[in-house]
Structure formats: C-alpha cells, structure tokens
Amino acid sequence: MSQFFESNLNGIRHHYVKFSVSHINYVMDFTNDPDVIVSLMELGDDIASLLKQRKVYTVKFAVEEYFEQENYGGDLYAPPKDHQFGKKEINELKNQLETLLLRHYKVFHPECYFFIAERASLRRMYTKMCHNRNIELRDFIPLTGLGADGDCFILQTPHFRENV
Amino acid sequence: MTKISKAAELKQKALEAAKQAYHQAKKEGKLKPISA
Numbered sequence: 001m002s003q004f005f006e007s008n009l010n011g012i013r014h015h016y017v018k019f020s021v022s023h024i025n026y027v028m029d030f031t032n033d034p035d036v037i038v039s040l041m042e043l044g045d046d047i048a049s050l051l052k053q054r055k056v057y058t059v060k061f062a063v064e065e066y067f068e069q070e071n072y073g074g075d076l077y078a079p080p081k082d083h084q085f086g087k088k089e090i091n092e093l094k095n096q097l098e099t100l101l102l103r104h105y106k107v108f109h110p111e112c113y114f115f116i117a118e119r120a121s122l123r124r125m126y127t128k129m130c131h132n133r134n135i136e137l138r139d140f141i142p143l144t145g146l147g148a149d150g151d152c153f154i155l156q157t158p159h160f161r162e163n164v
Numbered sequence: 165m166t167k168i169s170k171a172a173e174l175k176q177k178a179l180e181a182a183k184q185a186y187h188q189a190k191k192e193g194k195l196k197p198i199s200a
Contacts (some may be wrong), residue, residue: 003197004197004199004200005195005196005198006197006198007185007188007189007195007196008189008194008196009185009188009189009192009194012185014182014185014186014189015198015200016186017200027186029179029182029186031182033181036181039178040174043170043171043174058178060175060178060179062179062183067183067186070183070187072183075176076176076179076183077175077176077179103200104200106200107198107199107200108200116172116174118168118169118171118172118175147169147170147171148169148170148171149169149170149171149172151169151171151172152171
C-alpha cells in the first residue's frame with residue numbers, strides 16, 4: 001500500500017502519495033493551503049459559494065519523473081512521454097485516484113475535494129469519476145462543470161452535509 | 165501557444181508550489197510519513 005507523506009512549511013501542509021498505472025509512476029498532492037483555496041474562489045461565484053468557510057483540499061497529480069526533478073522546466077502536468085493510455089489504463093487511473101482519495105478522507109475528513117481538469121481527457125475522466133463512482137464514494141456528492149470554463153469539479157463529502 | 169483557462173493556469177501554479185514544497189521539505193528533513 002502506498003505511503004502518504006506530509007510536508008509542513010510555515011504551517012502550509014501538503015499530503016503526497018505515489019502510485020503507478022501501467023508502469024508510469026505518479027505523485028498525487030492534496031493541500032488545504034489557504035492562499036490556493038482563496039484563489040479557487042475567484043474562479044466563479046458558483047465555486048465561491050460552495051467553498052466559503054468549508055474545509056477544502058485541492059487534488060492534483062503529476063508524472064513522478066517531472067515532479068521529482070527539482071529544476072524541471074517543462075509542463076508539470078503534461079501526460080507521460082511516449083505513452084498512450086487506453087480504456088484499461090484510464091480505468092486503473094480512476095480506481096487509484098478514488099482509492100487514495102478515500103484513504104485521505106478517512107483520516108482528514110474534509111468537506112470538499114476540488115479538482116481542475118486542464119485537458120479534455122482529464123475532464124472526461126473526472127466526469128466519469130463523478131458519475132460512476134466507486135461504491136465507497138456513494139455518499140459523496142459530485143458537482144461538475146463549475147467555473148467560467150466548466151473545468152472545475154467539487155466532490156462534497158458526507159462531512160459537508162453534517163456541517164450545514 | 166495554446167491558450168489555457170484561468171483555472172488551468174491556477175492549477176499549474178499550485179502544482180509548481182506543491183513541487184517546491186516537496187523538494188524544500190525533503191531537503192530540510194520535513195517530509196514525514198503519515199498514516200492514511
């Protein structure tokens with residue numbers, strides 16, 4: 001099982017976990033950095049009203065090869081080089097992201113997770129993740145197509161409703 | 165150059181910040197394993 005790591009620099013925490021899909025290694029990052037959350041609220045009034053005064057983590061992942069190079073100058077969220085993901089790999093990626101998100105949720109209990117899909121392929125995968133969720137995510141409420149460009153997603157956790 | 169949305173631009177910056185925090189924490193011995 002993948003190990004989670006935490007960095008805490010000046011009170012800003014990140015949680016990292018590594019995972020693999022079809023021989024490609026990835027790093028997933030969760031953060032509740034207040035500056036990041038405030039900037040998310042500037043993406044649209046719909047988003048601001050959902051995130052205001054909520055415990056939110058943003059979720060991102062990148063190819064480990066790019067992430068581990070401190071001076072990497074390329075596009076950090078570029079897809080893996082020379083690797084075309086098919087349906088099987090996309091499903092595996094979805095399963096991994098859901099499993100790790102659940103593990104994170106069970107410890108940190110946020111009210112929302114926030115995703116941004118910068119590519120059409122990622123938008124399709126997040127939409128699939130929202131509408132065809134892992135059974136353990138059945139009590140989570142997905143909100144899709146948020147923000148001016150419709151590329152933002154929120155997954156409201158059961159804690160969101162407990163705190164209404 | 166491909167035009168990216170404001171959200172994608174924000175994500176790019178946030179991902180870069182996450183990477184910098186990771187490397188800095190690693191150097192300072194502040195990257196700690198946690199139970200999750």
